[in-house]
Amino acid sequence: MIEFRNVSKTFSLGKREVHAVKAVTLSVQEGEIFGIIGFSGAGKSTLLRIVNMLERPTSGKVLIHGVNVGELSPKELRTRRQNIGMIFQNFNLFNSRTVSGNIAYPLRLAGTPNKEIEERVKELLQFVGLTEKANDYPNQLSGGQKQRVGIARALATSPDILICDEATSALDPETTAEILKLLKKVNKELGITILLITHEMHVIQSICSKVAIMEEGKVIETGEVFEIFTNPKHSTTQRFIRSVQQDKPSEKLLKDWYENGGGLLYRVIFKGDVTNKPILSTITKKNNVDFNIVYGSVKELQERFFGNLIVSFIGEQIAVQNVLEELKTIVEIEEVLGNER
Numbered sequence: 001m002i003e004f005r006n007v008s009k010t011f012s013l014g015k016r017e018v019h020a021v022k023a024v025t026l027s028v029q030e031g032e033i034f035g036i037i038g039f040s041g042a043g044k045s046t047l048l049r050i051v052n053m054l055e056r057p058t059s060g061k062v063l064i065h066g067v068n069v070g071e072l073s074p075k076e077l078r079t080r081r082q083n084i085g086m087i088f089q090n091f092n093l094f095n096s097r098t099v100s101g102n103i104a105y106p107l108r109l110a111g112t113p114n115k116e117i118e119e120r121v122k123e124l125l126q127f128v129g130l131t132e133k134a135n136d137y138p139n140q141l142s143g144g145q146k147q148r149v150g151i152a153r154a155l156a157t158s159p160d161i162l163i164c165d166e167a168t169s170a171l172d173p174e175t176t177a178e179i180l181k182l183l184k185k186v187n188k189e190l191g192i193t194i195l196l197i198t199h200e201m202h203v204i205q206s207i208c209s210k211v212a213i214m215e216e217g218k219v220i221e222t223g224e225v226f227e228i229f230t231n232p233k234h235s236t237t238q239r240f241i242r243s244v245q246q247d248k249p250s251e252k253l254l255k256d257w258y259e260n261g262g263g264l265l266y267r268v269i270f271k272g273d274v275t276n277k278p279i280l281s282t283i284t285k286k287n288n289v290d291f292n293i294v295y296g297s298v299k300e301l302q303e304r305f306f307g308n309l310i311v312s313f314i315g316e317q318i319a320v321q322n323v324l325e326e327l328k329t330i331v332e333i334e335e336v337l338g339n340e341r
């Protein structure tokens, strides 16, 4: 639905050039919630602004429904933009207009008749749960309520794409969770494709189905959120994932473990259905080996199970080797080393 093909953007600052986006190729499918994550300066905002040509790419192209957005006439581009809703970290509401006035604004711009505007605003207020606040002004609202107004305004012209620029970064954790729930509802009930940027991995974990990780203008890794979380390849991706789930004991605990003569530790990763089966106990029993789960968790991720256990095996060396070989045919397994080893 949205395709970035080899998109680059270079800003010229006097003699200096900033390569904000470098040869990005990405595909966002219809109905997805697609997250782009990266540290500050990675190029996320620039890439997002290229979708509706608020920023023109230096090279490459963006296709929406197969149409090259860069080649649209000014009139066609205006229509395309009406079909792309956008919400922002700082909400960007008009403080001099009421909640209703803010939501009605894009409809007025589009020349919608008053009666229709009234009905649509009522419907949107209900959808975002702000009917009671229709006549309030933005400065009478909490951050979460302001973002609800932002979402209602973005939906006013019935777009097929919603772009979220750090939409929850200014909100506390509880309000963030409420807004993410609302975005999920927008996606599920209205079938709107969502493209969001964030620097917070928990946002990706909560609502995205696909993710791209950006660093220094490039996409360094992309894929299904479940796959990226369970098998991150790039060290930056691993850092982001560690921000939401610690996947091994601290270095201090690992050091103590090994110094106190603890045996080798292995990370055993279970994905999906495998978590239902007593694999560890069956295989170790058969080989006359004991096991000790030292650390770990089994979580739900994208409606699938994901187990990450740190295990020590106790038994004859050859028997432990057999257990490892057999486990490797069913689950992922790797040695866990402390930095000190």
Ligand SMILES: Nc1ncnc2c1ncn2[C@@H]1O[C@H](COP(=O)(O)OP(=O)(O)OP(=O)(O)O)[C@@H](O)[C@H]1O
Pocket (backbone or CB within 6 Å): 011, 012, 013, 018, 019, 020, 038, 039, 040, 041, 042, 043, 044, 045, 046, 047, 199
């Ligand atoms: N209009 C501009 N003129 C010059 N340089 C720019 C412009 N916009 C962005 N940049 C530069 O491009 C690079 C990428 O910026 P961008 O805002 O896209 O990153 P980001 O990942 O969204 O970061 P942040 O979360 O801090 O906004 C940065 O080095 C930034 O300074």
